[in-house]
Amino acid sequence: MFTADEFANRVAAVTGGSEGLGFEFCRSLCELGCEVYFCARHAERGQEAARGLGARAHFFQADLTIPGQVEAFASFVREAAGRLDYLVNNAANDDRIKFDDLSVDECDRMWTLNLRSYLLMSKACIELLRKGAGKGIVNIGTTNYMFGLEPFTIYNATKSGIVGFTRSLARELGKEGIRVNMVSPGWIMTEKQLRKYVTAEDKEVLLREQSVKRLIEAKDVAPVVVFLLSSAAGAVSGQNLVVDGGRFFQ
C-alpha cells in the first residue's frame, strides 16, 4: 500500500498547470511534497499560479506547439532538478470547430498541442524519467471522443490518438519500469468551462446521465492522477481511467 510520503521530495512536471485541471494536479502534487515544474504560455497567469501554489511550484513560460519550447521546458527541469519522477501531459486545446471549417491550419493548431506535444514532451523527458524513482507518466484524455460529440472532430481525432500512444509507450517503456497511463475526464466544471460553455440545461443532462449525482470538479480528477502515478498502481500500465461520475462505461 502506498503512503502519501512516497511523493515527498520527488519531482513532477505538468504541462499547462496555470489553470483548470492542470492547476489542480500541481496543487495536489505540491501538497504531497513534490517539487512541481509546470508550464503555460501566459507568464503573468503562470507566475500568479506559482505564487498561489507555494515554494514547491516552479513556472516556465512555454508554448508547447513549438518543439523548441518543449525542449526548453524539459531543459529547465533538467537544470533545476536533474531528474524527473512523474510527467503529466495535460495541456490541450478544446476549441469547438465545425467540420466544414476544418483547414490545414486548424488541424495543425490542434494536433501540435493535443497530441504532438504529448509525444515530444515524453521524449524530451525520457532520460530524466529514467533517472527518477517514480517512473510514471499520465496522459490526460477525455470522454468526449467516446461519445463522439459534435463539433469536436479535430479535438477528438487528437484526443483518441492519445489512447494508442499511451498503450504503445507503456509497452516500450515497461521493461524499464516506467508506467504510462491515461485519465479521461468527463465534463469538468472548471472556471473556464463554466464561463464559456456550461448551461443550466447541460448541468441537468449531466446530473441525469451520471451515476454520481453531483457535478464533477478538477479536485475529483487530481486524486486519480496521483493514484496512477503512485506505487499503489504499480501493476497498472497502458490503461485509460474514466473520471466522469459514472456516465460513460467502457
Ligand SMILES: NC(=O)c1ccc[n+]([C@@H]2O[C@H](COP(=O)([O-])OP(=O)(O)OC[C@H]3O[C@@H](n4cnc5c(N)ncnc54)[C@H](OP(=O)(O)O)[C@@H]3O)[C@@H](O)[C@H]2O)c1
Ligand atoms: N475541463 C474539462 O471539462 C475537460 C474534460 C475532458 C478533458 N479535459 C482535458 O483536461 C486537460 C486540461 O483541460 P482544462 O479544461 O483544465 O484546460 P484549460 O482550463 O484550458 O487550461 C489549459 C492549460 O494549458 C495551458 N496551455 C494552453 N495552450 C498551451 C500551449 N500551447 N502551450 C503550453 N501550455 C498551454 C493553459 O495556459 P496558457 O493559456 O497560458 O497557455 C492552461 O494552463 C486537457 O487535456 C483537456 O482536453 C478537460
